[in-house]
Amino acid sequence: MTVPAPIRVVLADDERMVRSALRAILSAEPDLEVAGEAATGAEAVAVVRELRPDVVLMDVRMPGTDGIRATETILAGPGEPPRIVVVTTFENDAYVYDALRAGAAGFLLPEAVRALAAEHARARPAPPAWVGRLTGREREVLRHMAGGLTNAEIAGRLGVGAATVKTHVASVLAKTGARDRTQAVVAAYEAGFLGGR
Structure with missing residues (x-):
């Protein structure tokens, strides 16, 4: 029986801690593989074009090129585009509509982001002041x-x-x-x- 290839994911978020949390959770799944990371929208476009992932987890607000603009650029590019899931915890519905218009396939909601961060956060010696x-x-x-x-x-x-x-x-x-x-x-x-x- 042939084992299916893992789903290749690119993480695009300007917060290293968030990327680490997402990577930790996704890497624990046998059918998911984190193929690459990006800290800006421009980096996300470049990484996606180079690695051709199946899915991109895209932060909305990043320095320079934001996630919405990066989504538009990626989906307008050559070849079969990846599915893009926008990561947003902002309350402004305009982000949701803009991302949908840009072609986002869905959203990773705040509860999921917090759960991932909590899962990644292991025991610490003492709470901060x-x-x-x-x-x-x-x-x-x-x-x-x-x-x-x-x-x-x-x-x-x-x-x-x-x-x-x-x-x-x-x-x-x-x-x-x-x-x-x-x-x-x-x-x-x-x-x-x-x-x-």
């Missing part, structure tokens, strides 16, 4: 952020105004050193804050 600096309310907000809730939804859960939640989110980003919500949630998983350790 920022964990102890979070207030009780900031901890609640961070947990809701990890659940994929918008500021308005968090406000509804906590019985406070959206402006108050926005302030707490900004404080969480500052204390974790994250530039956006996604980085804050990944940092929380890496620290064991959301992983039950």
Whole structure:
């Protein structure tokens, strides 16, 4: 009986930690093979043209050429194009529509990204100092952020105004050193804050 060739995947994300998490999970699957990685949209186009993978996991926002533009370029190229799955945790629906118009085959949703990051995050010797600096309310907000809730939804859960939640989110980003919500949630998983350790 002939064993089918593995599905070859290229990972395109400007965050090395996210690429490492995805690689760790995908590499554990016998029918999946990570063929290459890219940290920018331009690199993704070049890597895909060189390696001809079956699937590309494409981040939406990357330096220079973003994931949407890279998707358009790849799908417009010669030969049989790969299936492109856009990785996005952004709440703005415009990213979804733009990626669909560009030809994306689907999306890797926030829950999946967080699960991959959590799976990759092994036991660490001690949590970083920022964990102890979070207030009780900031901890609640961070947990809701990890659940994929918008500021308005968090406000509804906590019985406070959206402006108050926005302030707490900004404080969480500052204390974790994250530039956006996604980085804050990944940092929380890496620290064991959301992983039950």
